[in-house]
Amino acid sequence: MTASALYNIPFIAVAIIESIALFIIISQRSLIKVVMGLGLLASGANLFIVALGYRSGGVAPIYTNLPQQAVVLPVPQALTLTSIVIAVATLALMLSMIIHIYRNTGSTDAEKSRLMKG
Amino acid sequence: MGIILTLFIAAALLIHPFGEPPSAMDDYIFENSQQEIGTNETVTAVVFDYRGYDTLGEATILSAAVGGVIILFRKERGK
Amino acid sequence: MGTMISKIVRTMSDIIAPLVFVYGAYVIIHGHMTPGGGFQGGAVFASGAGLLIVAFGAYSLQQKLKDKQVTLLESAGSLLFIGLGFAGLAVTFFFNFLVGTSFFGHIPPTGANAGDFWTAGVLPLMNIAVGLKVIAGIAVVMLTIALATTEVKK
Numbered sequence: 001m002t003a004s005a006l007y008n009i010p011f012i013a014v015a016i017i018e019s020i021a022l023f024i025i026i027s028q029r030s031l032i033k034v035v036m037g038l039g040l041l042a043s044g045a046n047l048f049i050v051a052l053g054y055r056s057g058g059v060a061p062i063y064t065n066l067p068q069q070a071v072v073l074p075v076p077q078a079l080t081l082t083s084i085v086i087a088v089a090t091l092a093l094m095l096s097m098i099i100h101i102y103r104n105t106g107s108t109d110a111e112k113s114r115l116m117k118g
Numbered sequence: 119m120g121i122i123l124t125l126f127i128a129a130a131l132l133i134h135p136f137g138e139p140p141s142a143m144d145d146y147i148f149e150n151s152q153q154e155i156g157t158n159e160t161v162t163a164v165v166f167d168y169r170g171y172d173t174l175g176e177a178t179i180l181s182a183a184v185g186g187v188i189i190l191f192r193k194e195r196g197k
Numbered sequence: 198m199g200t201m202i203s204k205i206v207r208t209m210s211d212i213i214a215p216l217v218f219v220y221g222a223y224v225i226i227h228g229h230m231t232p233g234g235g236f237q238g239g240a241v242f243a244s245g246a247g248l249l250i251v252a253f254g255a256y257s258l259q260q261k262l263k264d265k266q267v268t269l270l271e272s273a274g275s276l277l278f279i280g281l282g283f284a285g286l287a288v289t290f291f292f293n294f295l296v297g298t299s300f301f302g303h304i305p306p307t308g309a310n311a312g313d314f315w316t317a318g319v320l321p322l323m324n325i326a327v328g329l330k331v332i333a334g335i336a337v338v339m340l341t342i343a344l345a346t347t348e349v350k351k
Contacts, residue, residue, distance in 0.1 A: 167293055
């Protein structure tokens with residue numbers, strides 16, 4: 001249980017998730033896959049915020065029937081609530097715009113649905 | 119692409135070790151929130167009382183997103 | 198209307214949907230004693246509404262529940278939240294003015310204890326306001342997108 005640098009595996013997992021999400025956003029052509037990559041980016045950020053506030057052997061910071069242990073920090077969990085709601089609002093607006101693009105140009109391909117050329 | 123992955127993993131190894139975060143503000147919140155607010159739950163106290171402005175901004179974002187979806191799907195009454 | 202979903206799905210969703218609504222209301226109201234609160238309970242309640250939209254189709258649900266009445270519910274929740282912020286304006290904005298009085302104002306003993314329902318000042322009322330806002334917001338978004346993408350067979 002010594003604090004070696006290779007013991008923080010959750011942070012390395014967050015790094016891999018964010019890199020995969022950036023790769024999906026840059027290199028995919030279909031618009032729905034880009035939206036999936038943005039959802040994965042938001043989930044990686046939420047996981048990073050929650051993993052920052054963990055104390056070894058801790059339980060939830062609630063006084064109702066609390067066992068005698070250490071408690072986890074309460075502030076990062078409050079920030080994660082706000083971040084999840086913002087991600088839901090963003091995804092709802094993006095999917096509505098994709099429906100409109102499909103109705104006006106006939107395809108959900110990012111190359112075929114360009115209206116401004118030149 | 120590989121450069122970004124290397125920079126991310128270097129940052130993940132240089133951060134503080136995974137079980138001991140710096141916690142001066144959270145110790146104060148955990149010890150004094152039963153006297154000042156009178157609740158058994160510190161997460162709800164942080165969301166609605168110690169950081170109430172952030173919850174107000176989030177409620178505004180929810181209203182704006184719902185208004186945007188309603189505007190996008192409104193059919194034109196023919197004139 | 199064409200082909201609807203089979204009768205088994207419609208009967209079972211009539212039985213299960215009230216249970217989901219009661220669980221969502223429980224998570225909203227007990228937000229100051231157990232984990233939960235306004236946003237979490239609102240999401241559980243809205244998923245019960247989503248079950249009804251999928252099982253019965255968006256057209257037959259719109260005849261019982263107009264869009265304008267549900268957005269009125271969301272505005273009521275938002276005005277209640279801001280009103281509770283302005284009510285303690287004698288000291289500062291968002292002041293918890295109900296701690297110590299008799300309505301929602303008990304103070305729990307320090308350390309671990311079994312929870313008391315009449316604690317924590319303004320927090321249960323704020324939980325109910327935010328819960329109404331989230332329920333109405335997500336239900337309106339689901340109903341609008343489901344109406345715009347169903348095809349009407351002539």
